[in-house]
Amino acid sequence: MSDSQESMLTDAEAREREAQAIRGLSAAYLRLREEIGKVIIGQDQVVDEMLIAMFSRGHCLLVGVPGLAKTLLVSTLSKILQLAFRRIQFTPDLMPADITGTDILQDDPETGRRFFQFMQGPLFTNILLADEINRTPPKTQAALLEAMQERHVTAGQNTYRLPQPFFVLATQNPIEQEGTYPLPEAQLDRFMFNLVVKYPTSAEELRILKQTTSGEEPQLETALTGRQILALQEVVRKVPVADHVFVYARDLVRATRPDEGEAPAFVKRLVSWGAGPRAGQYLILGGKARAILQGRFYVTTEDIRAVAPPVLRHRVVTTFQADSEGITSDRVVEMLLESVLVPTEERAGRKREARGR
Secondary structure (H helix, E strand, O other): OOHHHHHHHHHHHHHHHHHHHHHHHHHHHHHHHHHHHOOOOOOHHHHHHHHHHHHOOOOEEEEOOOOOOHHHHHHHHHHHHOOOEEEEEOOOOOOHHHHHEEEEEEEOOOOOOEEEEEEEOOOOOOEEEEEOHHHOOHHHHHHHHHHHHHOEEEEOOEEEEOOOOOEEEEEEOOOOOOOOOOOOHHHHOOOOEEEEOOOOOHHHHHHHHHHHOOOOOOOOOOOOOHHHHHHHHHHHHOOOOOHHHHHHHHHHHHOOOOOOOOOOHHHHHHEEEOOOHHHHHHHHHHHHHHHHHOOOOOOOHHHHHHHHHHHHOOOOEEOHHHHHOOOOHHHHHHHHHHHOOOOHHHHHHHHHHHHHO
């Protein structure tokens, strides 16, 4: 067999492995949705975006009023994935060591000597629910956010790696803001997605009332293991992205900055601070995960547009004028998606497809 034939065979094998990985992740996604649906009624968009963030190695901030099953959603996900799950209720008196762990003085029964032993805190888990993260002081918030970014905990002179996968879902109550410690923009930027959990529809609420008052416990089946999740996260990273998709993500992020020349006029009036480069990175990663979950091994600008609201809504800071007019960051993102043009390459491709039909 010649070198060219071996190369062709290798390329074919690589493409087949990629195709198998795509089919595996798509099938896993369908199983996850099916199992979550046994417990969680509605909230389809929130579930989809949460899974996209998980497969992208990102963390999520969930914003919603009490009673919308945010905690139940996270605990259900951990059961389906056979992952360790812990919940921290953040309070004003919570200290960093309460979540990271601390050195405890111990006695050796054989030698009688004393030594320090590190006792792991609740951060050492796979899925962490940080409930009402804005109710704890900045020092404790910083300890959590450092662990999210670095994926390790430092105690004294020692560094301890966190288990993998490690996925944080933090919640905030948008109603009660008295006595809270709002996360500054620099710390909000650590979260890949800001997910808005809304009230259920009339039909969904009726199903909730019937299902949760019947006394029947749904039987959940395991969909994925931690090892499989890590492998699928690697698959997502390998999804190719065309240059024009990179250009669109870049243009969308740069359009949020009022000081940039390419920013639309409404951004200069309504936005005081725009998104940084991390927003573009998360747009691309989120687009890759969304494409894979839909069974594609390529990213389109539609994938970027789909993940733009959860990526940008907490990275766009509105002005006083926008607040006085009732214009939220979500509305600004909608206006950006309407005004930022899709690159020429994709527009030409769409026209060719239309002519072909």
